[in-house]
Amino acid sequence: MFCGLSAFPLTPMNERGLDEAAFVRLIGRLVTANVDSICVLGSTGNYAYLTMAERARALRLAVEHAGNIPVMVGIGALRTRDVLTLAEDAEAAGVSGVLMAPMSYQKLLPEEVFGLYEAITHALSIPLCVYDNPATTQFVFSDELHGQIAQLPNVASIKIPGVPEDPLEARSRVERLRAQIPSHITVGISGDGCAANGLNAGCDAWYSVIGGVFPTTALAITRAAQAGNAQEATRLSERLQPLWALFSEFGGSLRVVAAAAQLQGLVEDPCLPLPLKALNKEGRQRLGELIDELGLS
Incomplete structure (x- = not known):
């Protein structure tokens, strides 16, 4: 399950709940x-x-309605105690794997991050994906730390942030990481704007934001890269450059994909937890025009 397109959907909510x-x-x-x-x-x-209760409810809904599609669930939390509880909930719900970032308020030290993954992996009986997301956690993994964590039981994949734009530099980045980890552990790319570069550079998976709202569009890029057609994967991604630009303009992908889901009638407005908000009127208009122009689906 740690290869191909892994789609990350919104969890629509308002101040009354999910x-x-x-x-x-x-x-x-x-x-x-x-x-x-x-x-x-x-x-x-x-x-x-x-x-915690809302998280348990959401993951059970996902497993119930996912059919034969494997489900992975995020179990990150500020305290190891809560991560362990979320891991238990995940296993009880029947998920196929878990995703964990070293979430913190106080910036974590490398030995603390290793201790967190050590505690969780030894408690798990299902695979874990290491979530390397410095933009939100403010923690930067070294390849050496990835290598140490990769030796722990049940580690199956590493979700890395963006790779360099230059194809040779991107491949070198992926190869440096692979040199530190066992061959059975997959490497997945996040950062949708550079996903094609990552897949073409040898990443096994795309952990995708737009896949959660435009799965057909994301699958086309993924399948082209999997087929070895790097030129087509790059072309399809470059065609979406106006969308990637919106991500940058509005502080990341979340507000944009939330607005996209609203424009398609998939969720109601509001769908994000306050104080977060989806795009303003002008931003929505631009996004709506892009959805039509690019034929996103």
Whole structure:
């Protein structure tokens, strides 16, 4: 399940709680598109804003409605105690794997991050994906630390941030990491704007934000890269440059994909936890024009 397109859907919510009907619609859209896996409660899934009970409910809904598509769930939390509880919930719900970032308020030290993964992996009986997301955690993994964590039981994949734009530099980046980890552990790219570069450079998976709302578009890029057609994967990604530019303009992908889901009638407005908000009127208009112009689906 740690190869191909892993789609990361929103967890639609308002101040009253989860919008379960909208969440199920998003899961159903991914099942229909036949993505390779679904990851709920990642950063796009707003896991940090949910109560433990809300997280348990969302993952059970995902497993219930995902059909034969493997489900991975984010279990990051500020305290190891809570991560262990979330891991237990995940296993009880029947997920196929878990995703964990070293979430913190106080900046973590490398030995603390290793201790966190050591505690969780020894408690798990299902595979874990290491979530390397310095933009939100403020923690930067070294390849050496990745190599140490990769020796722990049940580690199956590493989700890395963006790779360099230059193809040779991108491949070198992936190869440096692979030299530190066992061959059975996959490497997945995040950062949608550089996903084609990552896949072409040898990444096994795309852990995708747009895959959660535009799965057909994301699958086209993924399948081209998997087929060895790097030129086509690059062309399809470059065609989406106006979308990647919107991500940068509005502080990341979350607000854009939330607005995209609203424009397609998949979720209601609001769908993000306050104080977060989707795009303003002008931004939505531009996004709507892009969706039509690019034929995103």
